[in-house]
Amino acid sequence: MNKIVEVVGLSKQFGKVNAIDNVSFTLEEGKIYGLLGRNGAGKTSIMHILTAQLFKTSGEIKVFGEDPYENERVLKQICFIKESQRYPDMFRMEDVLKVSPMFFPNWDRKFANELVELFNLPLKQRIRKLSRGMLSAVGIIVGLASRAPLTIFDEPYLGLDAVARSLFYNKLLEDYAEHPRTIILSTHLIDEVSQLLEHVLVLDRGRLILNEEAEALRGRASKIVGSAAKVEFFLAGKQVIHREPFGGLSSATILGALTAEDRARASELGLEIAPVSLQQMIVHLTGSKSGNKEEAL
Numbered sequence: 001m002n003k004i005v006e007v008v009g010l011s012k013q014f015g016k017v018n019a020i021d022n023v024s025f026t027l028e029e030g031k032i033y034g035l036l037g038r039n040g041a042g043k044t045s046i047m048h049i050l051t052a053q054l055f056k057t058s059g060e061i062k063v064f065g066e067d068p069y070e071n072e073r074v075l076k077q078i079c080f081i082k083e084s085q086r087y088p089d090m091f092r093m094e095d096v097l098k099v100s101p102m103f104f105p106n107w108d109r110k111f112a113n114e115l116v117e118l119f120n121l122p123l124k125q126r127i128r129k130l131s132r133g134m135l136s137a138v139g140i141i142v143g144l145a146s147r148a149p150l151t152i153f154d155e156p157y158l159g160l161d162a163v164a165r166s167l168f169y170n171k172l173l174e175d176y177a178e179h180p181r182t183i184i185l186s187t188h189l190i191d192e193v194s195q196l197l198e199h200v201l202v203l204d205r206g207r208l209i210l211n212e213e214a215e216a217l218r219g220r221a222s223k224i225v226g227s228a229a230k231v232e233f234f235l236a237g238k239q240v241i242h243r244e245p246f247g248g249l250s251s252a253t254i255l256g257a258l259t260a261e262d263r264a265r266a267s268e269l270g271l272e273i274a275p276v277s278l279q280q281m282i283v284h285l286t287g288s289k290s291g292n293k294e295e296a297l
């Protein structure tokens, strides 16, 4: 597998804030990555550094094997769609369609037109007069039709309704199957995209606390529910990432696969075992004040 992005010991400070704190990871060709984390975790800073819009404080970064700064060879292979995408004041959708092929060598005109129809976008209305959701649709169309070898979506769907978001996910998967490329999706709607993601990176206060294949994560955590005393008894020796008492009952989320023996014991104790979604797992992992979960992982 070709490495599209290589980041080693990357740090970014804004004054006294460690926005990115000694982060290392690689992104391979032809994979969909989720870059996840709470507000202020450092996601946008990383995406801005990858796309040469922000200087690092220290560390090494290579995109397509090279330093991305003022590097046309690298930058023309990247499409970065952000939440607050700006267009010139007079621009209409038809202008976006006209100029995009100049920026993106793999631009697919036919696919772009198809997406414009699918999202019901008016070609002649000024972009600045579009609704919030329509503006997001413009970004999504550019991101998909660019077919850029590295396509980055940073919270691309503010204001988009559930139907339009689902259209985006379906089109993304469909097109990715035919034209594999490296995609980074940064979003807070984790459960919605969890089936799309092949690999998950989770940031917490600037530190990378999870870097794992999504498949390996599925089934990695379980929720144990039952009488408080029995739940506590069952938890002995397990890695507990969350506890929630309610009345005499308790619910605990644990990391690590359950063995057949564990399951039999839970059943004997009258405990219920429920799966934990990726979103719940990440909420628990990034929810505490301590900020250091590597031990648990």
Ligand SMILES: Nc1ncnc2c1ncn2[C@@H]1O[C@H](COP(=O)(O)OP(=O)(O)OP(=O)(O)O)[C@@H](O)[C@H]1O
Residues within 6 Å of the ligand: 014, 017, 018, 019, 037, 038, 039, 040, 041, 042, 043, 044, 045, 046
């Ligand atoms: N230009 C800046 N000047 C000063 N501090 C900044 C700047 N940009 C980001 N920060 C700080 O760096 C930290 C990381 O911010 P960043 O925008 O990368 O987080 P994020 O994970 O993208 O958050 P969100 O999900 O809210 O977009 C935050 O503490 C933020 O306040």
